[in-house]
Amino acid sequence: TGLRRAPNGLLLYGPPGTGKTLIGKAIAHESGATFFSISSSSLTSKWIGEGEKLVKTLFAVAAYNEPAVIFLDEIDSLLTQRKATENEASRRIKTEFLVQLDGCGTSGQGRVLIIGATNRPQELDEAARRRFIKRLYIPLPVEEDRRILLGVLLKTNKHVLTENDIDTLARDTKGFSG
Numbered sequence: 001t002g003l004r005r006a007p008n009g010l011l012l013y014g015p016p017g018t019g020k021t022l023i024g025k026a027i028a029h030e031s032g033a034t035f036f037s038i039s040s041s042s043l044t045s046k047w048i049g050e051g052e053k054l055v056k057t058l059f060a061v062a063a064y065n066e067p068a069v070i071f072l073d074e075i076d077s078l079l080t081q082r083k084a085t086e087n088e089a090s091r092r093i094k095t096e097f098l099v100q101l102d103g104c105g106t107s108g109q110g111r112v113l114i115i116g117a118t119n120r121p122q123e124l125d126e127a128a129r130r131r132f133i134k135r136l137y138i139p140l141p142v143e144e145d146r147r148i149l150l151g152v153l154l155k156t157n158k159h160v161l162t163e164n165d166i167d168t169l170a171r172d173t174k175g176f177s178g
Contacts, residue, residue: 017177040078075116
């Protein structure tokens, strides 16, 4: 079955350096949305109840500035799988985040998109994974993509590389990213 409305959660996952943050910025720019780039660690606090307040405030500010994109880098560190040994503060922040994410699209407008980025999607809490309806794998560039990237980078710089040299570089940089 198809989606009846645009999802309010998008999960970008893949190896480091593949452009997940850049994709988040591009989505915000192309849609004319305000972009909030948040490190998951900035939503935690040593003070009891402060983390939940930070999460509520983030969502309130984003809703006020609709349309908005909240980009959470390393979301797996904020929304890890729940464990019996997990501390209460961490559990409350996680719960508050999920509650806010659920409420994001209920205003009728639904003009706040939450984008989570991670290198380790398997470590996300199952409840969090379910809320990120759309998931997009961002792989390392293949040889042809690396060749294009090299061409773009070399176009604006003086160099003495031949087409053969560029082909060799593209082939020999397997596992590298932009």
